[in-house]
Amino acid sequence: MTQNSLGDSVVQKTVQAQNNGVAATATHTQPLWLLAEITYRCPLHCAFCYNPTDYDKHTQNELSTEQWIKTLREARKLGAIQLGISGGEPLLRDDIEEIVAEAHKLGYYSNLITSGVGLTEKRIQAFKDGGLDHIQLSMHDITEEINNFITNTKTFELKKKVAAMIKSHGYPMVLNVVIHRYNIGHMKEILEMAEALGADYIELANTQYYGWSLINRNQLMPSKEQVEEAERITNEYRAKSGSKMKVFFVVPDYFADRPKKCMNGWGEVFMIVTANGDVLPCHSARVLPNMKFPNVKDDELGWSWKDSPAFNKYRGDSWMKEPCRNCAEKEKDLGGCRCQAFLLTGDAETADPVCSLSPHHHIIEKAIEDAKNPQLQAQPIIFRNDKNSKKVISGELEERTKEFHALP
Numbered sequence: 001m002t003q004n005s006l007g008d009s010v011v012q013k014t015v016q017a018q019n020n021g022v023a024a025t026a027t028h029t030q031p032l033w034l035l036a037e038i039t040y041r042c043p044l045h046c047a048f049c050y051n052p053t054d055y056d057k058h059t060q061n062e063l064s065t066e067q068w069i070k071t072l073r074e075a076r077k078l079g080a081i082q083l084g085i086s087g088g089e090p091l092l093r094d095d096i097e098e099i100v101a102e103a104h105k106l107g108y109y110s111n112l113i114t115s116g117v118g119l120t121e122k123r124i125q126a127f128k129d130g131g132l133d134h135i136q137l138s139m140h141d142i143t144e145e146i147n148n149f150i151t152n153t154k155t156f157e158l159k160k161k162v163a164a165m166i167k168s169h170g171y172p173m174v175l176n177v178v179i180h181r182y183n184i185g186h187m188k189e190i191l192e193m194a195e196a197l198g199a200d201y202i203e204l205a206n207t208q209y210y211g212w213s214l215i216n217r218n219q220l221m222p223s224k225e226q227v228e229e230a231e232r233i234t235n236e237y238r239a240k241s242g243s244k245m246k247v248f249f250v251v252p253d254y255f256a257d258r259p260k261k262c263m264n265g266w267g268e269v270f271m272i273v274t275a276n277g278d279v280l281p282c283h284s285a286r287v288l289p290n291m292k293f294p295n296v297k298d299d300e301l302g303w304s305w306k307d308s309p310a311f312n313k314y315r316g317d318s319w320m321k322e323p324c325r326n327c328a329e330k331e332k333d334l335g336g337c338r339c340q341a342f343l344l345t346g347d348a349e350t351a352d353p354v355c356s357l358s359p360h361h362h363i364i365e366k367a368i369e370d371a372k373n374p375q376l377q378a379q380p381i382i383f384r385n386d387k388n389s390k391k392v393i394s395g396e397l398e399e400r401t402k403e404f405h406a407l408p
């Protein structure tokens, strides 16, 4: 699962036009998107994974099928119309067919976000019969070597077979490729591969640095020149190819002058329910200090969304400090990402340091310089797996993580 699977994603843009006939009457007091992070279990071990580094804390008490169905119903009553089923790898659960069918009955536009591992002819047919609208498949590179290296698995051939299976069942082919130092030199070839696979959409999602990708930032971050070249190739491809394939290039925060309006605003349109039932306004929110998030096992979803202290904490702009408080641009980005601000500065209420007006912007500049340092680059990647998550929790990886302020 990647951060870019939400927000400005192709799915979101597509779904705006196709919401199963459900009137898009949502206002700022209603969630439009429900993301079900249905399990943190995953057969892949991606170096850039957006899941929390301490996810192992949350793997023992996954919600049951009945609890998910109740959550779907309550969220639909609140106005949610788009459902993302994500993880971890959602296909590791054997009740996705049931959840998909219920989502369809409730009128959701549903999207399965998957690595492809576990997708079989039988399952995809059941998804089709149950009314699943959309499947988003992650791909990693044109080479088997880099695909297998960055995911720490042997999944290259499988992904191509799954792509063909998705296409043959009449689904729009939506590919997501996380871009980092190891594949950024292959942009043209990645685009050609996507076209050859019959992709309708491809999201080139530059790595954003949260979760595992923050720990591996020095190993993953490309240079500014590489990002610019990748964007140039993408634009050239768009102009020349005449292909029907829509190409989205998500600019990495660290190389932008201004932060993004994270999650389109805290508690504005996105609601995330995690594997163990926590209700969050964004994937990373549990890194923030002094916050108690609601949980669907104990709290009514309407209260969680409308009235819980956690969802109200960063709504609007009254929490802002300078320079955001009196900034002429604050409506555009709402001060950026609270998690990124906290992770990098230790202060969740300061401007996202990505912003060139932030007094902490030098942290971003230093990170970009650090990523060019051969000694730092040479540190081994810490892959996302249960063993390493346990080490993060126990503090065994402290030597490595302490350079990233405020990491657990």
Ligand code: SF4
Binding pocket: 001, 002, 042, 043, 044, 045, 046, 048, 049, 050, 051, 087, 088, 089, 115, 138, 384
């Ligand atoms: S390890 Fe990879 S496939 Fe699994 S959740 Fe993380 S990014 Fe997705």
Ligand code: SF4
Binding pocket: 258, 259, 323, 324, 325, 327, 328, 329, 330, 331, 333, 334, 335, 336, 351, 352, 355, 356, 357, 358
């Ligand atoms: S100072 Fe704050 S509100 Fe202004 S552009 Fe930067 S992050 Fe956005």
